[in-house]
Each structure stands twice: as structure tokens, then as C-alpha cells.
Amino acid sequence: MSEQEKRVGVYVCHCGHNIAGTVDVEHVAEWSQHLPNVVISRDNKFMCASTGQEQIEEDIKEFGLTHVVVASCSPHMHEKTFRNACARAGMNPYLFEMANIREHASWVHPNDRDGATNKAKALVSAAVHRVIHHEPLEPMQVKIRPETLVVGGGIAGIQAALEIADAGYHVYLVEREPSIGGHMAMFDKTFPTLDCSACILTPKMFDAGAHPNITLLTYSEVEKVDGYVGNFTVRVRKRARMVDEDLCTGCGSCWDKCPIKVVDDVFEAGMGYRKAIYRPFPQAVPKYPVIDVENCTYFKTGKCRMCEKVCPTEAIRFDMEDQYVDLEVGNVILATGYKLFDCRRIPNYGYGRLENVFSSLEFERLTNAAGPTEGKVVLRDGETVPESVAIIHCVGSRDKNYNEHCSAICCMSSLKFAHLVMEKTGAQVYNFYIDMRPISKGYEEFYHRILSEGTTFIRGKVSEITDAAHAPDEEGKLIVVAEDTLIGKQRRVPVDMVILAAGLEPRADSQAVGYMFGVGCGDTGFFTERHPKLDPVATATEGVFIAGACQGAKDIPDSVAQGAAAAARVLGTISRREVALEPVRASIDESRCSGCRICNNMCPYNAIDFIEAEGVSRVNPALCKGCGTCVAACPSQVITGAHFTFDQLMAEIDGILVDVTGEMPLVTEVI
Amino acid sequence: MSDNGTFEPVIVGFLCNWCSYRAADLAGTSRMGYPATLRDIRIMCTGRLDPTFVLRALQKGADAVLIMGCHPGQCHYQEGNYKAIRRFVLLRRTLRQMGIDDARVQLHWASAAEGVRFAQTVARVTEEIKALGPLDWPHNWPNEDPYALQEANS
Numbered sequence: 073m074s075e076q077e078k079r080v081g082v083y084v085c086h087c088g089h090n091i092a093g094t095v096d097v098e099h100v101a102e103w104s105q106h107l108p109n110v111v112i113s114r115d116n117k118f119m120c121a122s123t124g125q126e127q128i129e130e131d132i133k134e135f136g137l138t139h140v141v142v143a144s145c146s147p148h149m150h151e152k153t154f155r156n157a158c159a160r161a162g163m164n165p166y167l168f169e170m171a172n173i174r175e176h177a178s179w180v181h182p183n184d185r186d187g188a189t190n191k192a193k194a195l196v197s198a199a200v201h202r203v204i205h206h207e208p209l210e211p212m213q214v215k216i217r218p219e220t221l222v223v224g225g226g227i228a229g230i231q232a233a234l235e236i237a238d239a240g241y242h243v244y245l246v247e248r249e250p251s252i253g254g255h256m257a258m259f260d261k262t263f264p265t266l267d268c269s270a271c272i273l274t275p276k277m278f279d280a281g282a283h284p285n286i287t288l289l290t291y292s293e294v295e296k297v298d299g300y301v302g303n304f305t306v307r308v309r310k311r312a313r314m315v316d317e318d319l320c321t322g323c324g325s326c327w328d329k330c331p332i333k334v335v336d337d338v339f340e341a342g343m344g345y346r347k348a349i350y351r352p353f354p355q356a357v358p359k360y361p362v363i364d365v366e367n368c369t370y371f372k373t374g375k376c377r378m379c380e381k382v383c384p385t386e387a388i389r390f391d392m393e394d395q396y397v398d399l400e401v402g403n404v405i406l407a408t409g410y411k412l413f414d415c416r417r418i419p420n421y422g423y424g425r426l427e428n429v430f431s432s433l434e435f436e437r438l439t440n441a442a443g444p445t446e447g448k449v450v451l452r453d454g455e456t457v458p459e460s461v462a463i464i465h466c467v468g469s470r471d472k473n474y475n476e477h478c479s480a481i482c483c484m485s486s487l488k489f490a491h492l493v494m495e496k497t498g499a500q501v502y503n504f505y506i507d508m509r510p511i512s513k514g515y516e517e518f519y520h521r522i523l524s525e526g527t528t529f530i531r532g533k534v535s536e537i538t539d540a541a542h543a544p545d546e547e548g549k550l551i552v553v554a555e556d557t558l559i560g561k562q563r564r565v566p567v568d569m570v571i572l573a574a575g576l577e578p579r580a581d582s583q584a585v586g587y588m589f590g591v592g593c594g595d596t597g598f599f600t601e602r603h604p605k606l607d608p609v610a611t612a613t614e615g616v617f618i619a620g621a622c623q624g625a626k627d628i629p630d631s632v633a634q635g636a637a638a639a640a641r642v643l644g645t646i647s648r649r650e651v652a653l654e655p656v657r658a659s660i661d662e663s664r665c666s667g668c669r670i671c672n673n674m675c676p677y678n679a680i681d682f683i684e685a686e687g688v689s690r691v692n693p694a695l696c697k698g699c700g701t702c703v704a705a706c707p708s709q710v711i712t713g714a715h716f717t718f719d720q721l722m723a724e725i726d727g728i729l730v731d732v733t734g735e736m737p738l739v740t741e742v743i
Numbered sequence: 744m745s746d747n748g749t750f751e752p753v754i755v756g757f758l759c760n761w762c763s764y765r766a767a768d769l770a771g772t773s774r775m776g777y778p779a780t781l782r783d784i785r786i787m788c789t790g791r792l793d794p795t796f797v798l799r800a801l802q803k804g805a806d807a808v809l810i811m812g813c814h815p816g817q818c819h820y821q822e823g824n825y826k827a828i829r830r831f832v833l834l835r836r837t838l839r840q841m842g843i844d845d846a847r848v849q850l851h852w853a854s855a856a857e858g859v860r861f862a863q864t865v866a867r868v869t870e871e872i873k874a875l876g877p878l879d880w881p882h883n884w885p886n887e888d889p890y891a892l893q894e895a896n897s
Contacts, residue, residue, distance in 0.1 A: 148764075183776070190779065195782065592855055600856065699820035700790060
């Protein structure tokens, strides 16, 4: 097709008032009529509505359009919509281009009608200049492997794994700790129903462990990820348990007899002990213990071997080494969960210094029937029952000094704590809150229940927790200092015990994990979803989904819902069997390649091979992700980046710099 | 130049698809205002930025070029932005010799979550270019000794 034969249609969207409120849309459409190759230029109230799309289809047929430009929102919003409309009219969808005059013009220049209109004209001109250099492209069809990798064995990951496994597809569930279960396994009761956490979780854990379609990889971590949607290769490091899983029966003789006691910082939140060979909790899945090499006497001194002596099945393997397992999967679900805010970061709350200040997770263990005190709520001395308890909300959340976000679960868990303390000790409970946010089903009702049970609610942010008494009744107590904002007074409340409802933070290594899987972290550090409202489980990388608290602070019901949602998305791609990949890829004109090999090292995916026999480089299209780094680097300019070619971008630059102030677009001539 | 005679610079932006283009989208959805001086072009990665694109933009009348990508270490393609840094440094050195002030070609980072940072960057660069005045490179080829200019700039 020669330059003259190209016929472009331009459509400028009002988006109701979203664009037309700032940009003179009619003028932009009229002005665009004079751009090169434009045959028809229209404005339309809503281009994305069916009438707008039909207009494009009709015009393609009636005016014989060869290329289409829509000036509306971000291509991340509706590029697909309009490409499909073009395709329905028989046009190759890649002969379409979008100009973003909403997010990048009308919405950001609301008080500058001329500026926004001129910018819109420049962006439309750029798109028209560019689109006439577009070439028809065919998306690459790739097969989807039916296996799925789920990273993280908390409730979100378990739910996702079970959904997929029940549908008949294989799942690899990777968990860093010796057992699946995550944070939920540590809790005693769940709000607002107060049903026993273990009672509802352990059946699911058992199902996941016994499911024929689930391979559990506990005490394991993902080391490396390669490939792309449908065809990921994942290397998992299985840390050495020092216990042969084929022989071990989980009888418990080994940890009964192990002479080494270690403070359990993970499962018991530092409140209890475990042995050097241990199973984190009785219902652990899998049931096999692990040897903590750092604390085991044998590994430190070469002596002991008590566990080996008592093991009836001879399952102890001191010479076991880490194993690497290579998995091939089609999709990945990240459900890596959260980390509790470290309360030591707020020194005026005294956590770690004042012994009867507890974190929420510590209290969860304290009140758990299987915990270190067998569910007795007592002070750090292990016997004194508190007569008064303060629960501080929003610790490390909703605070610009630490985390701006609301951690979503602390209001409800604080209410739960208030109930449990009163039920178990009869103590007077004070809840210090900023705002109450019991927003989900049954939560407000639970709040009213706790109110009626006699908990005192004080609205105010706690400034200090101290043991410095000012009055006789404060002697030997912890004094919670806060402004009661409802009565406008400073209050000092002496209590025996303080529970800090610590916020939820992203995992310390979320950046590194995100980097490995091609998932970004927002400014809070939680994984970024593809769209905050309409696509909360997908990510920027095709085939990688997120679920649970790794995406943002959330409670159990929401984590379960998101786990199931991510599973549904994975099942969708599996049942399609194939997925179409963007044809944005590099290719080398081998007849002009000098074989300098500069591009070989540029490629972050090792997608460019040097063909020794022919003295040229060649791109492997299955590995290329289309970044274009090699295209810009090629000294002979013989690498083409499809859809972002040299000609297309040069034309776009020329187009974006036309004179937009006059009635007609004026191209700047180079002297 | 706008109608009332004040200088409104034209800045051509090259934004990477994954971070800064999305930061610009976020600035839009969050209605964060910034001057209408930036005309942006989407590239998949700052690693795609052929230095001749920058020269072409200046040659065609842009007063400045603003390249924006993912923060170092957060590139969607792992390290394209590092390649961009290398090329940028070399390009700016070349441009200096042609009498182009450093402020006219800038490289900044904004993650997809940093709409505010994006808006602030555009506002700041706009102020800097306003202070420098129009480039009008097509008509303004420097006559001075380029090496003297380079020293003056360094």
C-alpha cells in the first residue's frame, strides 16, 4: 500500500464531560481533518459505547479506512476494545492507534482549556502520523501448560490451590515454613463469628496435603523464574529437612527427646518454645518435622544424635542437602501474605521495654488453647491474671510516620480481643481507637455486641504508654496516656496489660519476590494489581496473579475470596488452552546484520543467539518480551521492534511537534 | 508562545509503558494538575530510547525532552533503564557540545504508583525550561566554540 492509498479515520471522544469539559473536542476533530491521510474525523459522546464502536466499523466499510485513531482514554483502559472493533470490521487490529487525551490531557489540565486542547491536537497528530506506518501484525499463540504454581501456603494460597486442584488440574504449592497454614493457623478465634480458627482451617490444610492434584513443597522457596505466560520454568529450592519424608510417620519421639529448647519466633511469635527438631504445631501439614540446623547440637558440636537414636523408622538424615526442583507451570498465583508491623518502631509505646505490652500476634498465641499458656490470659510472668487491659488500635497504621494505609483487620481483631479478655479474665477493657471501621458483613453487629458487653471505648490516639506513676493508683501499672477527643480531655488510664493492634505490612522481601515474578510494588510495598477496581487479582505480567494480604491488608473472608478469584482466572486461561501474546517483538534483518553481537549482551532474557555458521544474530521470538533495548542498540539499525519501529516513532515525534496553534496543522520543517 | 506573549515551552516526553506512563495515567485518574507543556510518547521501555529520537525532537522544535522510566532496580524488563542511563549520559555530553543546556534533556523515574512524583517532575521541568527560554534549535544553531560552552556548562 502506498502512502497515498492509506485512509485514516479519527474519532475524538467526549467521554461525557470527562474530556469535553476541558478539551474543545469538536475543534480537535475538525482540526484533525487536515492531518495527512485523514479521510474522516468525528467526535462522539462515548466512543467505548456500542454506538461508538459501531461507528468505527461502519466507517471502515463505508470509507474504506485502512487505519484508525481513537482519541479518548489511556490505551491501558480501552485499547483492546477498539482493536476488537477494528477487527470485527475486517481490519487488522494493529492498524489502530490511540491518543490518550483524558488521563494525559483533560483530567490533568482542568483549568487550561487552550493548553489541554492544544495538547490533545498534538497527541492526535502524533497518533495519525504514527498509525500510517503501522503494519498488520498477528498475535503469537502460545500453549498454556495446565500446571499452576501457588506461592504461599496461607489461607489465600490454600484456597486457590484447592479450587484449581478440585477442577482437575495440578498445583504446586510452595511454602517457606515447614507447614502450610500461614497466620491463620496461629489464631484461636476468628471474628465476627468467634468460631475456632483451627477447626475451620485444618480440614482445608489436610485437603491440600492429601489432594492427588496438589504437590506440597514446604520448607521451600522459589529461587528463579523464567519464561512467560503458559510456559514458566520455576526453580524451587527445597531446604533440607534432615528427615526422610518417605519413612517418617510423624510419631513425635524425636522432638519429645530432643534436649534443645529454642524460642519459637515464627509460630509462637516469641511467646513459646520449640525443640531443635520440631513440627511447628500439632495439626501441621505435612506432619514431618524439620531439624533447625542452627540450633541443633549435632550440627554445632558433632555430638548428640538423640533424634536418630529414638526414631523408630530411621528417618533422620543428617547428611541431607538442599534439593533443587525445576517446575514447568502455565500460571502463577502469589499469595505470600503479610508481615506484622514491628511495634518496637514506636518507642513511646514501650513494646520490648515494658514487659506487659503485647503485640496482637503475641496475644493471639496467649489466648490460643494450644498456645504457650494453654489459652490462659496472663501477664508476662505466666501467672498473674490482669484486672484491666488496654487495647490500642491503629498501631503503625493510619500514621504518616509509619504506614499511611488502614490495615483493615485491627478494628475487628481488637474487638475480638476485648471479648476474649472479658470472657477469660473478667478484666475491665479499654479500647483506644481513632475511628471504628467494622465494615463487612456481620462486623457492625459484632461491634455492638462488644459495646453491650461493657468494654470502654475511648476515642483518641495514644501518645504514650509508661510505667512512670503520677498518682498512687498508677503505682505498678502501665499508664496509657491519650487525648479523649470526645470529651476534649487528656486521660491517663492505669492498666495491667496493653495489647497493641499492630498493622499489616508487606513482606520484607516483597520487592525481591515481585522483581522475580515481574510484579511491581506500589509505594506501600504491597503487590500492584493490574487495575485497582476492575482487575484486582491480575498483575502487569500475563500469567501471574496475586491473592490475599500480599496485595493489600485484608481479613480472612477477603483473602479466601481473592484466592478463589485468582484460581478462577487461572482456570480460565487453562480452559482456553492457548493465549495470544502481543506481537511486540524484535526481529533481525539477517541480510544486513554485521554480526557484531552488541545486541546479544543487551538482551535481559538471552533471547538473541549468535548463529556462528552464518555470522549473524537471531531473535528467539518465544523468549523476546519486546522491550526494544536491542533495537535502540543496533549500530546497523537492522533490528526492528514490531509496533515500535524506528519509522513509527520518528513519525510520532514529527507529528507531536506540529504547530497546533493555527487552524491547520503545520509541520515544522527542518532547515 | 501563547497568545499573551508568555513563553509556554513544548516538552516532548518519552515514557516507558510500565511505570511512568502508568504514573501519568494515575496522575490523570487522581486529577493531579500539572502544566500542559508535556506531549508524551509511549515506548515499551526506556531501553528502547534511541538517542536519535531526542535529537529529532529537538530538531523539530521541542524546547526540551523529558525521559521517564521505572526506578533503577524496578524495570519491567529487568535492566532497560540502566541501558537508558548509559545512553543518556553520553547523549547529554554530546548535546552539551552542541550548546544544548543540560536542563533541556532530563531523565527521571516514576513508578506506576507515583502520580504525584510524575506531576511534580513535569511542573519542575516546565519551570526550568521557562527560565531558559525557547530553544528554537532549527533556527538557533550555536556559533560559539562548543568546547567553551561545554566548560561553561560543567
